[in-house]
Amino acid sequence: MAIQEFTLPDPGEGLVEAEIVTWHVAAGDTVDVNQVVLEIETAKSLVELPIPWAGTVASILVPEGETVEVGTPIVTIDVGGDTAPADGGAAGAANDVSGAADGGEVAAEMQTAADVAPAETGESDDEPQQKTLVGYGPTPSSSTRRARRGRGAGGGASGGGTLAAPATRGFAKQQGVDIDTVEPSREDGVVTRDDVKKAGGSNASASNAPAAMSTPSIAANATSAPSADTVAKAAASAPSVRPDKPTAAAPAPAGLSDERIPIKGVRKVTAQAMVSSAFTAPHVTEFLTVDMTRTMEFVRELQGMRELKDIKVTPLLVVAKACLIAMQREPMMNALWDDANGEIVMRSEVNLGIAAATDRGLLVPNVKDAGRFGLGDLGREIAKLVEIARHGKPSPAILNGGTFTISNIGVFGVDSGTPIIKPGESGILAIGTVRPMPWVVENERGEQEMVIRQIAQLSLSFDHRIIDGDVGSRYLSTVGQILENPAKAMLWG
16 A cells, blocks of 8 residues: 655645645545645635545545645545556646646636636746646645644544535634534534534533632632632642643633634735735825716616627726726836836736625736727626636636726725725726716806716825826826716727
8 A cells, every 4th residue: 555645736826825625535535646636725716736646535634724834745645556656647737736726727717707718827838847746745844734623532534524514614613613523413414503503502611610610719709818828729729731832711701702713815815915015115096086977878878789788887897998098198007116127117918907805805806908808898808707706716817917906996885095006016096986966067158057967086096116196197187087078088099
C-alpha cells in the first residue's frame, strides 16, 4: 500500500492561504486522476481542485470551513502498489489546477450565464512545463500545520464524516459546537441547524453547572471581606491553568452575547485592499449634480427596442457607456501608477469594473476591453458578469485586471459618497439615486423657471498622484453632460 499526501496548491493566484469550502469525496471513496475532489475559496474566487492520482481516499486531513496555508497536507490517497506515480501525473494535475482557476472555473460559470472566455495564463509555450502543482510539495510553511479542531468520540470519519450542509457547519462553528459530536435527528443522518442548537444548549447547561453550584458559597461571603486563609485555600483548591493556554471567557448573560466572525475570504481581502488604497493613493473626490431626465427617457426608449429585449436596460448601462466615452477624451483617467518601475502606464484598454454586493461580500467583476462593445453588447456583458459574481463562481480572470470601477450606490437609496479606489486602478465613479427634485431650467422665452426633473449625484474619486484636478474635473463634467443629453454620446463617441 502506497499513501500519497496531497497538499494545498496555489492555483496561479500567488496564494498564501485558502479556506476549504466543500469536499466532494469522503474517506473510502475511489477517485480517478484529475478528478475534482474539493472546492476552496481563495482571495475572492471559488476554485475546484483536482487530485493528481487514482486510488482510494485514505483520510481527509482538513475539514470544511478551515483556513490553511499553501503547502499544508489536506488529504491522503492510497494509490496501491509500492511506488509513487510518475511525474507526469503531477504535471497533468498542475495543468488541471491552472484550468480550475482559469478555464475550468468558466465552465461552472456557463451554467449560470453566457459564455465567458477563459483567463489568460500568461505562460509561453516555449517555457518548460512545471513538473509539480503550483505551490505543491515542500515549502517553508508546510512543516507547520495550523491546529485543527479535535473530534469527539462519537464523531464521524476524519474530515467530514458527519453529514451537514456548509451553512450548518458554519453555524456550529459560530456557536462553538463540534459538528462531529452532534446527534442528528433526521433519519438520513444529516445534522440540521436545530440539532446544533440543541447540542449547544446542552453544552451550555453542562458548562454552567459547576459555576451555578459554587455561586451560593460566594454569595454567602459577599457581605464580609474574605480572610487571608480563605483566599489561600481557594487558590490551592482551584484547578491549575497553564499560562500559555488562555482560558475561555465566561458565558455572557442571556441576550448580551457578542458574535465573533472570522476575518477571512472576501472580507479579509477587501479590507486589505481598502487599507492599502486609502493609505497609498491620495484620494480626491469631486461631486456633480446631474439632470438625468433625458437619460431616463432614453432608457425607456431602449427598453422598448426589440434588439434589447434579452437584457435589463437600466440607467447604469448609460452611465457605463458615458464613462467609456469620457475616457477617450481623458485617457489619463485610465492610467496606472507603477511605483516599482517609477512609471505611469497609459493603458490601451479600459477594463470596466462593476461593483456588486454579493452574499460573500463586495466583488468587482470587470468587462475586458469594454470600449469595443456597443450599447447592447455592453449591457449583456455587464449583466452576465454581475450574475456570475452574485450567483456563480467568478474566476480570478473576471475579478482581476480592472482599470476603472463604477459603483451604483443608488440602488440602496443613497445620494452620494466618497468611494475608495480599487488597488491597481486610478478612479471610481459612484452614481446615486435618481430622484424627482425641483430644478431651474430655461423656457422657450429664455426665462428661468422651476420644474420637477429627475436628478442624481455623481461622486468621482481619483488618484491625485496621476490625475490632476483639471483632468478629473473635465472627466466628471463630460460624463455629466452625456447623462444630461445622451445625444452627445453620438457626437463624442
